[in-house]
Amino acid sequence: MAASDSTSVEAAPNLVAAVSESRQWDRIAQMARLGGFTDADGHHGVNRAALTKLDRDSRRLLLSWALPLGLKPSVDVLGNLFLRHEGTEPGAAAVMAGSHMDSQPNGGRFDGIWGVLAALEAVQAIREAGMATKRPIEIVAWTNEEGGRFAPGCMGSMAWSGHRPPDTWNDTRDGDGIRFGDELAALLAAEADIPRRPLGIVEGPRPFAYVEPHIEQGPLLESEGLDIGVVTGIQGSRWFLVEIEGKTDHAGTAPLSLRRDAVQDMVRVINALNALMADPTDVLRFTVGRIEVGPNSSNTVADRARFTIDFRHPDPAVLLPKGDAIEATVQAALTTCRATVTERFHALPARFDAMVQDTIEAAARSQGLTTRRMPSGAFHDAQFLVPVCPTGMIFIPSRGGVSHHPAEYSTPAQVANGARVLAQVLATLANR
Amino acid sequence: MAASDSTSVEAAPNLVAAVSESRQWDRIAQMARLGGFTDADGHHGVNRAALTKLDRDSRRLLLSWALPLGLKPSVDVLGNLFLRHEGTEPGAAAVMAGSHMDSQPNGGRFDGIWGVLAALEAVQAIREAGMATKRPIEIVAWTNEEGGRFAPGCMGSMAWSGHRPPDTWNDTRDGDGIRFGDELAALLAAEADIPRRPLGIVEGPRPFAYVEPHIEQGPLLESEGLDIGVVTGIQGSRWFLVEIEGKTDHAGTAPLSLRRDAVQDMVRVINALNALMADPTDVLRFTVGRIEVGPNSSNTVADRARFTIDFRHPDPAVLLPKGDAIEATVQAALTTCRATVTERFHALPARFDAMVQDTIEAAARSQGLTTRRMPSGAFHDAQFLVPVCPTGMIFIPSRGGVSHHPAEYSTPAQVANGARVLAQVLATLANR
Numbered sequence: 116m117a118a119s120d121s122t123s124v125e126a127a128p129n130l131v132a133a134v135s136e137s138r139q140w141d142r143i144a145q146m147a148r149l150g151g152f153t154d155a156d157g158h159h160g161v162n163r164a165a166l167t168k169l170d171r172d173s174r175r176l177l178l179s180w181a182l183p184l185g186l187k188p189s190v191d192v193l194g195n196l197f198l199r200h201e202g203t204e205p206g207a208a209a210v211m212a213g214s215h216m217d218s219q220p221n222g223g224r225f226d227g228i229w230g231v232l233a234a235l236e237a238v239q240a241i242r243e244a245g246m247a248t249k250r251p252i253e254i255v256a257w258t259n260e261e262g263g264r265f266a267p268g269c270m271g272s273m274a275w276s277g278h279r280p281p282d283t284w285n286d287t288r289d290g291d292g293i294r295f296g297d298e299l300a301a302l303l304a305a306e307a308d309i310p311r312r313p314l315g316i317v318e319g320p321r322p323f324a325y326v327e328p329h330i331e332q333g334p335l336l337e338s339e340g341l342d343i344g345v346v347t348g349i350q351g352s353r354w355f356l357v358e359i360e361g362k363t364d365h366a367g368t369a370p371l372s373l374r375r376d377a378v379q380d381m382v383r384v385i386n387a388l389n390a391l392m393a394d395p396t397d398v399l400r401f402t403v404g405r406i407e408v409g410p411n412s413s414n415t416v417a418d419r420a421r422f423t424i425d426f427r428h429p430d431p432a433v434l435l436p437k438g439d440a441i442e443a444t445v446q447a448a449l450t451t452c453r454a455t456v457t458e459r460f461h462a463l464p465a466r467f468d469a470m471v472q473d474t475i476e477a478a479a480r481s482q483g484l485t486t487r488r489m490p491s492g493a494f495h496d497a498q499f500l501v502p503v504c505p506t507g508m509i510f511i512p513s514r515g516g517v518s519h520h521p522a523e524y525s526t527p528a529q530v531a532n533g534a535r536v537l538a539q540v541l542a543t544l545a546n547r
Numbered sequence: 548m549a550a551s552d553s554t555s556v557e558a559a560p561n562l563v564a565a566v567s568e569s570r571q572w573d574r575i576a577q578m579a580r581l582g583g584f585t586d587a588d589g590h591h592g593v594n595r596a597a598l599t600k601l602d603r604d605s606r607r608l609l610l611s612w613a614l615p616l617g618l619k620p621s622v623d624v625l626g627n628l629f630l631r632h633e634g635t636e637p638g639a640a641a642v643m644a645g646s647h648m649d650s651q652p653n654g655g656r657f658d659g660i661w662g663v664l665a666a667l668e669a670v671q672a673i674r675e676a677g678m679a680t681k682r683p684i685e686i687v688a689w690t691n692e693e694g695g696r697f698a699p700g701c702m703g704s705m706a707w708s709g710h711r712p713p714d715t716w717n718d719t720r721d722g723d724g725i726r727f728g729d730e731l732a733a734l735l736a737a738e739a740d741i742p743r744r745p746l747g748i749v750e751g752p753r754p755f756a757y758v759e760p761h762i763e764q765g766p767l768l769e770s771e772g773l774d775i776g777v778v779t780g781i782q783g784s785r786w787f788l789v790e791i792e793g794k795t796d797h798a799g800t801a802p803l804s805l806r807r808d809a810v811q812d813m814v815r816v817i818n819a820l821n822a823l824m825a826d827p828t829d830v831l832r833f834t835v836g837r838i839e840v841g842p843n844s845s846n847t848v849a850d851r852a853r854f855t856i857d858f859r860h861p862d863p864a865v866l867l868p869k870g871d872a873i874e875a876t877v878q879a880a881l882t883t884c885r886a887t888v889t890e891r892f893h894a895l896p897a898r899f900d901a902m903v904q905d906t907i908e909a910a911a912r913s914q915g916l917t918t919r920r921m922p923s924g925a926f927h928d929a930q931f932l933v934p935v936c937p938t939g940m941i942f943i944p945s946r947g948g949v950s951h952h953p954a955e956y957s958t959p960a961q962v963a964n965g966a967r968v969l970a971q972v973l974a975t976l977a978n979r
Contacts, residue, residue, distance in 0.1 A: 266684045333800040350799070354845060364833035365950060367782065368765040368924030371826075380836045382817050382821040394803075402798035403810050404847050413786060413837045413855035415951075423845035425798040492800030518797060519847070
């Protein structure tokens with residue numbers, strides 16, 4: 116399997132044949148029972164929050180498939196779970212692949228978990244095809260990617276990559292007031308039988324490469340009838356909180372000219388931000404998704420309005436100046452109220468490695484699959500691997516572009532295509 | 548005290564002198580202890596919701612002052628409480644005066660309760676001045692004017708006037724799930740010692756006139772340095788609920804051109820409504836005070852946005868066509884979402900009786916007080932009396948125009964002025 120240059124892949128008919136569509140689909144179905152529910156429209160969703168009993172159960176289920184194959188488990192201080200396929204060359208840097216196992220509260224059966232199961236399927240196929248690899252391959256399940264229970268998401272990959280210290284979120288609490296640190300300690304205690312490993316590149320060696328398979332969460336592959344998305348990168352994100360303060364008044368008595376109405380100034384501010392964010396190319400993403408008004412009484416002029424801004428763009432030349440202009444745009448749009456603008460998250464666009472992209476594209480094409488290069492609009496753990504090692508992602512189609520919803524769906528053939536491409540990519544990279 | 552025509556009043560120095568500034572102020576202070584609290588700014592507020600133990604206590608306190616004077620108590624099926632000063636002419640229609648004793652949750656010491664205490668002070672002054680009146684005078688405390696615990700407000704006066712059947716709100720529940728009907732029954736049981744009377748004009752005779760003293764709840768009298776507001780009427784109100792339905796999407800992946808963003812369509816709708824409601828004369832009142840967004844997540848495009856409209860105007864020629872245009876304005880402003888518009892309250896402007904206004908103005912001027920005619924922006928029980936009998940209101944200044952807040956304040960001299968004017972008005976009307 117040694118490649119002649121950095122992007123070529125050999126055809127691997129035995130390996131491709133060793134990927135089992137039915138086995139992978141059955142595992143997806145078994146995982147979907149942990150936190151599974153059926154919504155009012157008959158869709159089968161999953162609610163499996165990070166560090167819950169269900170999350171622990173899903174990890175045990177994964178181990179029940181991985182350990183009989185001879186894969187070696189380990190867990191780090193953030194609860195990131197690894198399954199190692201050993202390579203033939205002592206000390207060679209590992210190729211890593213995986214994703215996360217937690218879900219959104221009203222989530223689907225594929226987001227995250229499929230990436231972990233595809234990595235297992237790929238490694239199992241490599242082993243069952245009798246292929247040795249020079250480098251080890253490590254399957255990874257990152258802790259708390261979704262951030263639905265404990266915000267923000269991507270805690271596992273952020274700590275692993277040194278992006279944040281590992282104790283950053285110990286005092287973060289969920290909606291019931293439970294501490295992240297306590298739930299993490301409970302997970303580690305429950306998995307005391309699994310060997311502890313150093314925390315990522317903070318305490319251990321850099322991997323050779325990282326590849327994350329994921330559903331697209333958008334409509335492009337389906338609408339264009341394509342099999343595989345070769346992901347070029349993840350757009351940058353800047354999140355803001357705008358808090359407007361006015362003055363309450365009686366809705367019947369206070370003349371409009373004398374009011375300091377926080378709702379009206381909020382509307383003016385959103386109008387101004389819409390103008391700032393106007394983009395004829397439709398690449399920019401600008402969302403006001405959360406609004407809170409106080410006292411929120413129908414016959415009282417509001418003295419408080421808070422709203423969030425989720426602004427994303429793949430190009431730093433747009434992301435940085437437009438994001439920097441938000442504060443001044445807000446202040447200029449106010450008429451009678453005061454406002455504070457707080458940036459709560461700032462992630463520059465991540466560009467995936469050209470070698471990994473080329474390897475994915477070549478593997479897919481050698482299998483007769485159609486591809487396109489495309490950016491990811493959503494966050495993924497992969498973005499925190501970009502500064503660490505050559506990183507890439509493999510997308511498969513999402514029906515209707517739906518994700519974070521029980522209607523999320525990819526076909527058995529589509530997820531099998533993804534696992535076959537991943538198997539060939541891992542085999543190729545692990546022999547570089 | 549017989550007047551020579553319908554608007555003249557005689558000077559009544561003995562009566563004016565019989566009004567006690569200190570006695571009234573002390574009663575206001577005693578009432579303010581029932582539900583009293585001190586807020587973070589040191590203001591002394593009141594939280595005395597309708598039909599609570601505190602409300603019952605305040606009625607007993609009122610009775611403890613009224614009964615020794617010889618006033619006759621009675622209560623009707625809605626819990627409206629009456630204290631009757633008997634007249635000299637058998638069967639003559641009564642003059643009524645009063646207001647309500649319940650408060651807003653974060654309310655002040657004057658809104659409502661002062662109107663009842665002013666009526667008591669006026670009647671006590673008439674009796675202590677040794678004046679007989681031809682007509683009886685009835686002090687009234689209406690049940691649940693504020694609507695803060697059980698919505699809507701003005702239940703007592705609406706049922707009394709036949710505006711709504713008396714059992715309309717039996718199943719209305721407060722925030723703890725307690726039924727209005729049960730709390731009303733408990734009040735009536737606790738006041739079984741008080742004679743029951745027929746319910747208003749539904750079961751009994753029409754009064755001769757009704758006069759309600761109240762704080763202004765606006766800044767006009769204070770800013771113009773005037774003593775007494777002669778209220779010309781209550782502006783009309785129309786309340787609407789707008790519910791916008793779009794579609795959730797991932798804030799990072801969904802192109803703006805494909806979204807059905809309920810927040811963005813809500814902003815468009817509010818812009819359009821602002822244009823519809825633009826009023827260079829600043830008489831119109833238009834308020835969006837309550838907003839709810841769903842799922843209200845910072846990185847999810849909203850599929851639901853609900854907001855309230857509180858629209859008021861004193862002129863039906865504005866209130867009716869602009870209110871009727873709201874639905875079409877909403878629908879025309881939508882781009883991708885659907886919306887429903889529901890009118891939840893509709894009260895035409897109420898015009899107070901010219902004779903009552905003239906009597907109030909003449910009484911105030913005969914006492915050397917300055918006056919202005921002015922509309923009321925807020926609701927009052929008086930508006931439901933307008934179709935029943937000649938009705939009017941007396942306003943006194945509110946410091947800073949503040950009401951429904953612990954900072955609500957009028958001076959001892961201002962509330963005494965109001966009681967003196969009311970005493971002369973009642974004596975005049977009760978001798979017509």
